[in-house]
Amino acid sequence: MQVDPLAPLLELADVRPAFDAARAAVDAAMRHRALRRSGGPVAAEVALRSSVASAALDTHGFDLEGVRAGVVTDPVVQGALRATAALDGLTGTWAKAPRQVLARLHTLIARDVVPEAWLGRPVKPESVPRLDALSSLVTGGTRVPVLVQAAVVHGELLALKAFEGPNGVVARAAARLTLIGGGLDPRGLLAMDVGHRSREPEYVGAANAFATGTPDGLRSWLRHYASAAERAAEELVDICESAAYAQ
Structure with missing residues (x-):
């Protein structure tokens, strides 16, 4: 029997309970009554907030309302918005050809930031074997909960700095593609990047710890990820409450 390479992560101290709690919070948020009538506007608001938070985590922080009004032309913010808008159309390909999707994401995000010849191409040859290994996980190489899979995808790509x-x-x-394609967040309602942004010092420290590959480093990142998911669930509830009040 083939051993799941990510299964040992769930045996690290406090990791399984943290992800169980995060999953419960996400499931509860997804049942909010406002999603029955206002799912579209809620998803649009989540997409906006996620894009702004993700750009801010790469040191391109701008006021949410300025981005909403269309007055922010920062290329990283615009790239994050383009990538978020493309996620739904990339979900099916992600499960079959993740390297292709990563190239597409980088092209969308970095189009006005790096030279055209660099778009979609890993800049570090040594990262290619690990990208291939990550692709194997995405295409069915693990059966751990999708939230754990997303945490590993996220942490590994941060550590590789391949692009x-x-x-x-x-x-x-x-x-986010991993969460959408894996069925945890099929409508793109979970603003994970808002969760990371709300705990930015922890996010940075835990990502650096993950890159060490030690059990303590992996545990630190996974526990952060679970906490960020709970915060993302709270954000979804807040958006839903605002949508319900506006009706």
């Missing part, structure tokens, strides 16, 4: 420019925005978009 030039706003590599973090690529990593966060790929993690």
Whole structure:
């Protein structure tokens, strides 16, 4: 019997309970009554907030209302918006050809940031074997909960820094694709990047810890990810409450 390479992560101290709690919070938020009538506007608001938060985590922070009004032309913000808008159409390909999707995401995100010749291409040859290994996981190489899969995709892409420019925005978009394609968040309602942004010092420290590959480093990142998912669920409830009140 083939051993699941990610299964040991769930045996790290406090990781399984943290993800169980996060999953319960997400499931509860997804049942909010406002989603029956206002699912579209809620998803649009989540997409906007996620894009702005993701760009901010790559040091391109701008006021949400300015982005909403269309007065922010920062290329990383615009790239994050393009990538978020493309996620739904990339979901099917992600499960079959993740390397192709990563190239597409980088092209969307970094189009006005790096030279055209660099778009969609890993800049570090040494990252290619690990990208291939990650692709194997995405295409069915693991059966751990999808939230754990997304955490690994996110952390690994941050650690690899495989692409030039706003590599973090690529990593966060790929993690959201994992959640959407894996069925946890099929409508793109979970603003994970808002969760990361709300705990930014922890996010940065835990990502650096993940890159060490040690059990403590992996545990630190996974626990952060679970906490960010709970915060994302709270954000969804807040958006839903605002949508319900506006009706």
